[in-house]
Amino acid sequence: MVDCLNVNAIRMRKGIEQRIASLLKDTKTQKQLLQVHAFYIKTCSSHNRFLQAKLLGTLVSLPTPIDLHYARALFDSFPLRDTFIWNTMIRAYLYAQNPQHSVTLYFQMLLHHDEHVSVDSFSLSLVFQACGRLLDWEKGTKIHTHVLKLGFAPDLFVQTALIEMYAKCGHLDYACKVLDSMEEPDLVSYNVLLVEYVRIGEIKMAHQLFNRMPQRDLVSWNTIIHGYASLGDVGTAHKLSHTDVEHRQQSNEALKLFHEMQVANVVPDRVTMLSVLSVCASLGALGMGKMVHEYIERNEIGIDMKLGTSLLDMYAKCGDIDNALRMFELLDHKDVFTWSVMIMGLANHGFGEQALACFSKMITEGIKPNDVTFIGLLSACSHSGLVDKGWVCFKSMSCLYGFSPQIEHYGCMVDILGRAGLxxxxxxxxxxxxxxxxxxxxxxxxxxxxxxxxxxxxxxxxxxxxxxxxxxxxxxxxxxxxxxxxxxxxxxxxxxxxxxxSNIQRVPGSSSVEVDNTVYEFVSGDKSHPKSLEIYEMLEEVLDRIQCAGYEPLTTSTVQDVDEQEKQNALATHSEKLAIAYGLLTTPPGSPIRIFKNLRVCEDCHLSIKFISKVYQRKIIVRDRNRFHHFYGGSCSCRDYW
DNA sequence: ATAGGGTTAG
Incomplete structure (x- = not known):
């Protein structure tokens, strides 16, 4: 009789445990987990280490951020904690951006060997990741000695974590040493080092490593392409003081690798697309960007928030603000990045009021702005001459939103005031x-x-x-x-x-125009194009026709004291005029012409393009160093405020 | 269990 009861009790307990385990499998939020935890406390009279580990493990692996205090309370409530449970808690701190606690817990773990808790390869690789994020080379090195003492030196995961730790702490030499010492490094071991080279902008080292890797997978390709793409981006690479030419070379290298990747039969994914789109954005290659967009649709790569933001950014930076707005409307989920990119896009195109309206809508929808959002807003005010609104934005930044303005924001304010003549x-x-x-x-x-x-x-x-x-x-x-x-x-x-x-070289002004997905570039007085003769004939016709319409060369914008005719000649062959002449020559009547200039447009070109847009009835979109000008019907969207 | 992704002043 007694035995029979026991058997039933055991059966029941097993059933409940299975129920809890299966509930945990479907747990998606912390709230659900709390319910399962409550059920566990109510129904399981005795402790079950397996279920406890599962509870904590599920909590830590939730896709949403978790409450670390709750996780720790759970951990502390377990009377017996094995290595797995300790590791899970270390992981919880690591994932919740609190690596300091991971390290502390690791050292506590070492003190608990009386509970038969011992550090294993999981604990070690987690704690190395934590040291890496903390840039704590000293602790990392100290724990490296534990690896040797405990006999985990040959472990692949431990070695990989060591590489990452040393690399993140800036000791690439040690990282390489670990990699070289490995008997059988796998792809990940190479990839972590590759990622770190790219992160610090050591693209040459990254490429060398990439070349000598025994194999390359999608992550390797994405990493190296991203490396070139981010260096090619003028915004981020400014700190490294590379020239425009170098930016372009790096962008083109990214595109070349994108091509090689496909030749190597590695199928690009959404991450690849992000890099390629950012290359298109920085080159201003709309045709290429559109092809990437089509590729994404054709291959049914879902457009998530990040990819959507990237597409939006590409369209805006390639001068196609209509498609940028369309993309923005299409996105179901938008975060502060998406909104900021839209605001910045509108700002650069001179749609100041729309940018401000976009910001208001963002606030209504409950999205919190960040410091970058305010750069977009202030830059919108500056491009549109909105001095008072600029001050309001600048002040609301600290008063309403709790940001202290950075030098970038002051820079925008200086620009707003200065342009306005103040x-x-x-x-x-x-x-x-x-x-x-x-x-x-x-x-x-x-x-x-x-x-x-x-x-x-x-x-x-x-x-x-x-x-x-x-x-x-x-x-x-x-x-x-x-x-x-x-x-x-x-x-x-x-x-x-x-x-x-001082031996300072002048960077020549150059303008490019995309025709049939090919980018043609012109410098001032350029005669290198095979159709040069035709281009100059076209240019002459253009100048004749706009002069009939009332254009007079603005020779005051030349920089040399030469005679009037020479000044006019110099102006007449400015790179943007050549690019436009080529555009008029090669694109069907009525279609828009998009020009990219590496420097700012000069006043004479600005004036003449206004006339060209009227005489030839073309939309001409010019991206210069600072912003976009949309010329149409004889006027420019900047309303001559630039 | 380890690796890759979107915004930044002129």
């Missing part, structure tokens, strides 16, 4: 802001001095700018422009001379 106010802001002004701030101010023809303020700004960036030709040219506007030719000559003395 030079003294801009100068005062530079003086009082809590940052030492950087080159970008001075350049913005100097640009404003140029627009408003203030030689005195320009001079002071230039001294500061040249101290910070003595090797950038554009800085000299900016001042040279200001001098020549004021007809101070002796100063212009002086500047030229000092440029020559």
């Amino acid at each position: 030079l003294e106010e801009a100068r005062e802001l530079i003086r009082t802001m809590p940052f030492a002004p950087d080159a970008i701030v001075w350049r913005a101010f100097l640009g404003a001095c140029k627009i408003h023809k203030n030689v005195d303020l320009a001079q002071e700004a230039t001294l500061n700018l040249l101290e910070l960036e003595p090797h950038i030709d554009g800085n000299y040219l900016l001042l040279s422009n200001i001098y020549s506007q004021a007809k101070k030719w002796d100063r212009v000559v002086m500047l030229r001379r000092s440029m020559k003395c």
Whole structure:
């Protein structure tokens, strides 16, 4: 009789345990887990280590962020904790962005060997990941000695974690040593090192490693392509002070690798698409970007938030703001990235009011802005001349949203004020802001001095700018422009001379135009195109026709004191005019022409493109260094405010 | 159990 009861009790208990285990399998949120936990406490009179481990393990593996206090309470409530449970808690801290606690717990674990808890290869690889994230090389090295003492040196996962730890802490040499010492490194061991090379921008080292890898998988290809793509992006690579040409080379290398990857029969996925789209965005290659979009649709790669944001960004940066807006509307889920990209896109196209409206809508929908969102907003105000609204944004940033403005935000404000002609106010802001002004701030101010023809303020700004960036030709040219506007030719000559003395190379202005998915590039006076003759004939026709319509060359925007005819000749063959002539020649009437210029458009080109858009009835979209100009029917979307 | 992804001033 007694035996029979026991058997039934055991059966029942087993049934409940199975029920709990299967409930845990379907647990998706912390709330659900709390319910299962409550059920466990109510029904399981005795402790079950297996189920406890499962409870904690499920909690830690939830796709949503978890409450670490609850996880820890769960962990502390277990009377007997085995290695697996300890490891799970270490993992919980690691995943919840609290690696410091992972390390602490690891050391506590070492002290608990009386409970027959012993560190294993899982504990070690987790704690190395934690050290890596903390950049704590000293602890990492110390724990490295545990590996040797405990005999885990040959473990593949431990070795891989060691590589990552050393690499993240900046000791690439040690990381390489570990890799070289491995008898059978697998793909992941190589990939973690590859990722770290790319992260620190060591693309050459990354590529060398990539070349000597015994095999390459999707992650390897995506990593190296991403490496080139991110270096090719002017925004991120500025810190590394690469030139435009280098950016372009890196972008093209990314595209080349994308091609090689397909030749190697590795099927690109959404991650690959993100890199390729960012390359299209930075090159301004709309045709290529559209092809990527089609590829995504054809291969049924779902457009999630990240991919959608990337597509949106590509369209905006390639000048196709309509498709950018369409993409934005199509997305069901938008986060602060998506909204910020849209705001920035509208800002760069000169749609200031729409950018502000977009921000309001974002707030209504409960999305919290971040510091980047405010860069977009302020830049919208600056491109559209919205001074008061700019101040409101700037002030609301700290008052309403709790951000303290960074130098980028001050830079935008300086630009807003300066462009609007409030030079003294801009100068005062530079003086009082809590940052030492950087080159970008001075350049913005100097640009404003140029627009408003203030030689005195320009001079002071230039001294500061040249101290910070003595090797950038554009800085000299900016001042040279200001001098020549004021007809101070002796100063212009002086500047030229000092440029020559310092051996500063001029970056030539160049413009490109995409025809049939091929990008053609022109420099000023370019005769290298096979159809050069036709292009110049076209250009002559264009100049004739716009002159009939009232265009007069703005020779004041030339930088040399030569005679009027020479000035006109120099202006007439500016790269953007050549690119447009080629566009008119090769694209069907009525179709839009998209031009990309590496520098800012000069005033004469801006004026003549307005006329061309009217005479030839074309939409002409120009992306210059700063923003987009949409020319149509004789006027420009910037309303001459740039 | 370890590896890869989207926004940033002119």
